[in-house]
Amino acid sequence: MIIRPEKLEEVKAVLNNLCIYGMTVTMTSGCGNQKGMKEVYHGTVYNLNLLPKVKVETVVHDEIVTELISKICEAVKTGEIGDGKIFVFPVEEAVRIRTGESGDDAI
Incomplete structure (x- = not known):
């Protein structure tokens, strides 16, 4: 998902409330319908x-994708252009390097 920087804490709270503790956060820049600013x-x-x-x-x-999307949208929506986007991709395989666990056990 791509969100406003000031909404990161809200997203972290939603993830934590759903017992999702693994995430990667990248500070980036971009534009969409906003077309920037002067x-x-x-x-x-x-x-x-x-x-x-x-x-x-x-x-x-x-099983939790739909609920997660709904809760994130509710938490970060301002109603203004630039609220962000959520992208959903299938994951073919996951492997926990430390233990060698794979599939659902690695998530």
Whole structure:
């Protein structure tokens, strides 16, 4: 998912409430329908078309995907352009390197 930086704590709370503790968080930048913003610095107008965003990645069991999406949307939605997007991908395999566990046991 790609979200506003100020909404990261809300996402972490949703994940923790659902007993999901594994996540990867990447500070990034990008734009979509917002098309950036304009700032004035020393009288010069600058178009900033890449805005700060946060990318949160986690792997969960299929059974909770719908509930997780619903709760995240509820927690981070402002109703304004730039709220973000959630992407769902199938995971073919997962392996816990430390123990060698695979499949659901590795998640």
